[in-house]
Amino acid sequence: MNDRSDATLTRERPMSYDARSARNTSTVTKDATLSTDTATKDWTNDLRARHRDAFETQGVPTTKNEEWKYTNVRAIRDWEFKTATGAVGVPSVSPFLLGNVGDSAAGDADTNAGKVARLVFVDGQFAPNLSDLSAWTDNGARLAPMSEALTTDRDELESRLGTLQGDGSYPFASLNAANFTDGVYLHVPKNADVETNIHIVHTASGSATTNNAAVNLSCPRSLFVIEEGARVRIIEDYQAHAEGNYLVAPVTEVFVGANAQVEHFKVNRDSGSVHHIAATFARLDRDSHFHTNNISRGGKLVRNDLRVVLSGSGCECVLNGLNVGHDQQLMDDHTEIVHEVAHCASREFYKSILDDEAQGVFNGKVHVVQDAQKTDGIQSNNALILSDKALMNTKPQLEIFADDVRCTHGATIGQLDEAAFFYLRSRGIPRREATKILVQAFAGDVIERMNYAPMEAIAQEAVSKVLS
C-alpha cells in the first residue's frame, strides 16, 4: 500500500493487490464531487491489509481444497493483475436497460420493469454519465457509489463493511476486500417501501489483454442495509464484455432488518473469456424475507459463493438459481444457509442446463445449529444435461444439529426425457422445437419464481440461447 497516488495509476502497471481509490467518479446527487481525502482510505486500510494477508497466505485455491474440488482455477495463479480502467470504449446506454435481452433493446418500460434507477460501473468504477437516477425518489433512503459513501457514510460503513464476509475463508472475496474500488451503498430506512427498482450494471471497458500482459481485475463491492419493515428490489447485473482474460471478483453484503422484504437478483451475462468469482453474504433479522435469484449464462468460469445467515426467528429466505452453460463454460454455485435460530424457513431451488462441454457444480450446505428447532428447509438441485460431454457435480450437504426440524434435499441429474421427447416428435413437432419445449418446461418453475418480468425475460433468453 505504498503507492496511493491516483494519478499514477496506469493500465499497464501491475497492481499486485494494491488498493486503489476511485477515480473518474462523481456522486449520485448531481454536483458534488467525490472527496478524495486520505482519511477515507485510511479507515479501510485495516480491512484491506487483513484480507490481502489472507489472500496471499492461502493463494489461489487448488482442487485439493474441498470447496474448489471441481472448479480448477489454477490458471489464475499465474496471472499478474492490474486494475481495469473505466470509461474506455463504452457502448451506449441502451444495452443496460432491463428490457434488453440479447440483441433487442426493448427498454425498461416495455418489459414492466417499473421505475428503475440505474447505476452503471465500468471496470468496477462508477460511470455517472451512463447512469440514470432520475427515477430515484429517496424516501429517506440513501443510494450512492461506494467510492463516495466511504466518506459520506463512513460511520455506517465502518460498522458493517466486511463483517458478513468475516475472515479469509473466501479467497477471492479477500482479493476483493484488499482491492475494491467502487460499488453501491444502499441504505433503506425503517418502513420505507422503495418503489424504484435499483439496477446495478457492471460492465467492462472491453480492452484486450494480450499475451504476457497483466490481467484486468475488477473488484466491485456493494453494501445494502435494509432497515426494519422496509421493502426493496435490487438487481446486480454483470455484463462485462472483454477480450482475453479478465477477472471480476465482486462482493456484496446485505443486511436485512426485522420484518423487511428484499428481492435480490444477480445476473451474469459476461462475455466468453471473463472469469467471474463472486461472493454474496446476507444476514437476516427476525421475520424478514430475503429472496435472491441468480441467473448465470455468460463468462468462461462463473463461481458464486452465497452465504445466508438466518439470525432472527421467523425469517425466511428463498435462493432461486438458473445456470445455462454451453461450450466449455464452468458454472459453480456454492451456497450455504445457516439456521442460527428456531422457526426459520429456507428454500433453495437451483437448476442447471448444460450443453456442449459445459460443467456445472452445485454445493448446497444447510447448517442447522442445535437451537434452531422447527427449522423448515427445502433444497433441490436439478441438472439437465444436453450433451454427452457436459458434466454436473452435485453435493448437497445437510448438517443438522437440532432434533426437531424438517430438512429435505433432492438432487437430479439427467438428460431430456426420451419418452416425452419422442411423444412431442410423434405429434409432428420438429426435434429442435421439441427440445426447446422440454428445456423451457424444465426451467419454468425457477423462472416463474423470479416474479419480475424483465428478469424472467433475461432468464428465458438465456434458456433459448442454449438451444440455438
Next chain:
Amino acid sequence: MLEIRNLHVEADGNKILNGLDLTVKAGDVHAIMGPNGSGKSTLAHVIAGREEYEVTDGSITFMGKDLLEMEPEERAHAGVFLAFQYPVEIPGVNNTYFLKAAVNSVRKEQGLDELDAVDFLKLVKEKLKVLHMEESLLNRPVNDGFSGGEKKRNEIFQMAVLEPKLAILDETDSGLDIDALKDVANGVNALRDEGRGFLVVTHYQRLLNYIVPDFVHVLYKGKIARSGGKELALELEEKGYSEIEEAALSGK
C-alpha cells in the same frame, strides 16, 4: 368478556408474567406491544391453554367461566381462537378436512348441527374471497409447504370460518409484506363487531395503522407497564421502549 387478574406464569422455572391484569370487553380491540421477551406470546398461549406454561397465581375468566380449568379444545369450543405466531404444519392432512373437523367439533359442543360438505364448502369459499386467497389452498395439507405469508393468511382464514368470540392474534403481522398485511387487516376488520373481542399481539407498530385498536398496552417484564389509546402506539414508534424501561426501573 375476558378478565385476567394478577396473572403469574412460569416456564422452565423462569417467571414470565408477574401479576398481569387485563380486561377485554366484547367489541373491543386491544393491542399488546412490548420489547422482546416481555411476555407477549406467553400471554397469548396461556389464554389458549398451552400446557408447558405454569400458572402460579391469578385467574383468567372468560364469559363467566374459569378458563384455567378448561382443556385447550374446551376453550376453543367456548370461542377462544389463537392465530399462531408460528402456524404448525400437518403434512398429509387436507386443509378443508382439518377445518371441517374443527368447525364441526365446535358446533357439536355448542349444540348446533354439524355442517354437511356442501354447506361447509360454500362457507369457506366466501371467506376465501375476503382474504384474497386462492381456492387451491383448500386442497393443500395444513400449512405444509406454505410460505410464511400463506401460513399467516391461513390463520386468519381459519379465524374467519370459526368465527370465535375472542380472537387472539399472536404476531400475525410478522414477516408480512405490506400487501399481505392489508389483506390480514381486512380479514380482521371484517370480523370486528359488538359481540367479538380481539387481542392483537404485535412487535411492529405498523399493523396498528390498519387494525386501529381501542386500547394499547405495553407489556414490560411480565406486567402491563402502560395503557392508552391508539396514540400510544405512535408515541412508542417514535420514542421506543426506553422511557417505559426507565420508568419501570425507577419505580423499583
Next chain:
Amino acid sequence: MSSTSTDQLEKLTQSEYKYGFTTEIESDTIPKGLNEDIIRMLSAKKEEPEWLLEWRLKAFANWQKMTEPNWANLSYPPIDYQDARYYSAPKKKPKLESLDEVDPELLETFKKLGISLEEQKRLTGVAVDAVFDSVSVATTYKEKLGELGIVFCSFSEAVKDHPELVKKYMGSVVPASDNFFAALNSAVFSDGSFVFVPKGVRCPMELSTYFRINAADTGQFERTLIIAEEGAYVSYLEGCTAPMRDENQLHAAVVEIVALDDAEVKYSTVQNWYPGDKDGKGGIYNFVTKRGACRGRNSKIRWTQVETGSAITWKYPSCILQGDNSVGEFYSVAVTNNHQVADTGTKMIHIGKNTKSTIISKGISAGVSQNSYRGLVKIMPGAENARNYSQCDSMLMGDRCGAHTFPYIEVKNPTAQLEHEATTSKIGEDQIFYCKQRGLSEEDAINLIVNGFCKEVFRELPMEFAVEAQKLLEISLENSVG
C-alpha cells in the same frame, strides 16, 4: 409432552394385542430340531415328490455353510435353530373339498381375526387362502377363479397339481442359496400360497392369504409364488397374526413374484405378528425375503406394506427390473413401539432400459423402538434412462426411540435420473396443541397427524386393507406421543 398427552399415548401404545389368543386344537407336529431326517420326515408328511425333497436337502446343505447376517441395525439374542419345531398342522386332514369340512375351531379362530371364511362365501371381491401354522386350511372362490384359468391354492396343492409351474419358477427369483433365511426357508418351508394368472387374464378379485401362527415353539416358514403371464393382472393381499407367547417365534418366509410382458402384480401386506409385550418379552422374529422379477417388457410390480407387528422385522421387498420399461414400486409404513426393532426397505435393481422405480417409506417410531430404512437403488450399465424416486420420512414419538435412514445408491449408467428425499420430524406438542386449539380432541389430533403422515402409502392399499391399516396404526400407537 404434557402429562395428559403422555397418558393418552401410553394408553394408545399399550393397548392389548387383540389377536393374542391361542386356539385349542389338536396339532400334528414333528419333533424339535433340524437335520436331514427332519426334512425327510416333513417332506414325507406332505407327500412330496422326490425332486422337491432333493431341492430341500440341497438348500439345507447350503444353509449349513452360511452364517447368520449381522449387518442390519438390529440386535437380538442368538436363535437356537435346533430348539424349534419345523412342522405343525391342525390334525384334521387339511385337504378339504368345502368349507363345511373345516374344523369349526379353526373357523372360529379366523372369525375372531375378522376373517370369516364362511362370510367370504357371500362376499364378492376377495378370495381368501387361510394358512394356520404351516398349513393352508381353506381357500375360497377356487372354482370361480378356475373358470378363468387362474390357479389360487396352497403351495402344497400346487406341488401336486401344477408341478411343472412350481419347478419352473420356484427359486428362480429367490435362489435357495440367496441368503441365510431364504436357505432355511427353502429347506423347511411348509406351505403358503400359489397364484398363477394366465396370459391376458385380469384377476377379477383381490386374492388374499391370512397367515396365523398358533402352535408354541414353531417357526412359520411359508413360501409364496405368484406368476403373472403376459398381460395378466393380479392384486394379492397378505395379513398375519400370532398368539401372545413369552417365547420368541421365528417367521422366515419367502415370496417370489414373476411378471412377464405387460403383466402387473400388486402385493399388499398388513403385518401384525405379535410384537412382544411392553417390556420386550416375546414376539415374532420376522426375517422375510420378498422379491419380484419384472421379467417382461412393461411389466410392473408394486409392494405395499404396513408393518406394525413383530419384535424384529428384517424385510426388504425388492424388484428386479429386467424387462425394458418395467416399473417397480415400494410403499411402506413401518411402525415400531415399545422394544420393537424394524430394519426394512427395498432393493430396486435396474437392468432393462427405461426402467422406473418409486420408493415411498414412512417410518414411525415410538417407545424405545428403533426403526431403520435400508434401501438400495442399483442402476446397471445397460439400464439406459433409468429413473428412481425415493422418499423416506421418519416420524419420532418421544425422545427415546430412534429413526435411521440408510440409502445406498449405485449408478453405473450416466443417463440415470435419481431423486432422493428424506425427512425426520417429531410429532410434537406443537401439532397436537394446534389441533386442540382448533377444537379437536387429543385422540383425534394424533390420529389425524399420523394418518396424514402415512397418507401416500395408505392410498395405495385396496380399500378394505386401508381401513384395517388405519385401525392397526391407531392401536399400535395409542398414547405414544412423547
